[in-house]
Amino acid sequence: MxxxxxxxxxxxxxxxxxxxxxxxxxxxxxxxxxxxxxxxxxxxxxxxxxxxxxxxxxRQMAGRVTIQIVAADPAVRAAEAAAAEAVVRRLPQALSVARVPDSEVASLVQPWLGTLGNDLPLPALIDVELADGGVPTLRRALRPVAPSALIDEHARWLxxxxxxxxxxxxxxxxxxxxxxxxxxxxxxxxxxxxxxxxxxxxxxxxxxxxxxxxxxxxxxxxxxxxxxxxxxxxxxxxxxxxxxxxxxxxxxxxxxxxxxxxxxxxxxxxxxxxxxxxxxxxxxxxxxxxxxxxxxx
Incomplete structure (x- = not known):
């Protein structure tokens, strides 16, 4: 120093x-x-x-799916949607189940298709949140009650x-x-x-x-x-x-x-x-x- x-x-x-x-x-x-x-x-x-x-x-993708009932006949579509909703609610893997109102479905497609009449059928939508591994069980449960049901997994497109x-x-x-x-x-x-x-x-x-x-x-x-x-x-x-x-x-x-x-x-x-x-x-x-x-x- x-x-x-x-x-x-x-x-x-x-x-x-x-x-x-x-x-x-x-x-x-x-x-x-x-x-x-x-x-x-x-x-x-x-x-x-x-x-x-x-x-x-x-968090949004974890177990989130949307069930689409695409039957062309309105009566069949309504019956399958009600049966599918009832079946999903009974599943132990289902954390939340919410039916999307038809008016909201119409508003979702309005920016692309405009105001729709009754001649064009729109699918019935059911939003579901499942626990891990619940998608295969959901498919098996929907097959007999809603043959026209399609399961859209959010993780597939997100x-x-x-x-x-x-x-x-x-x-x-x-x-x-x-x-x-x-x-x-x-x-x-x-x-x-x-x-x-x-x-x-x-x-x-x-x-x-x-x-x-x-x-x-x-x-x-x-x-x-x-x-x-x-x-x-x-x-x-x-x-x-x-x-x-x-x-x-x-x-x-x-x-x-x-x-x-x-x-x-x-x-x-x-x-x-x-x-x-x-x-x-x-x-x-x-x-x-x-x-x-x-x-x-």
Missing amino acids: IPRPLDRIVARLLGRAGPLPQPRIAGPMAALIAIMVFLSVLAGAAGLGLAGTSSALD GPVNRLVSALSGLAGALVLLIGIATAATVVLAARGALDTHRGTVEVLHLLGATDRQIARLFERRFALDALLGGVAGFLAGVAVLLMLGRLVVAVRSDLLGTTVSSGSGFALLLTVPLAAALVATVSARMTILRVLRRML
């Missing part, structure tokens, strides 16, 4: 030379960190929202959507990781440039007895402060954008899109992004400067 007066001289020499940007958000290093954190917050929020959407789809959402969530996580790597690479280049600018001062400090760790500590403090200030600025900008997008999502009034709004735990996770950026910048700067100082000796 060098004496405390010499430590103050080291700080004054580096501060007077001004090789690093001042610890303010307007500095180029802080601006780069702010941009990286801003992108990381957006990508992280997208990943968390997509993960929530995937979980919601899993499965590809869920896989796509999961893949996009993983892609968002990969983007956050790549942004972190790019941030570390940027700090490494900035640290090398700052050390080259101060090469003469660093050599004088070595002659005065300063160690590599003491010199590196002076550089890393400036990098850490710039990274923290830039990270906070980028985080606040990202949160502002997310709040605006959240209002648009709420206006859509979609249960599926509503899951993309970050929860309290998701916000707390996003809050670690600027702290992680400051940590990455500090560690990268310290390792880079120590490595270069060892080569200078």
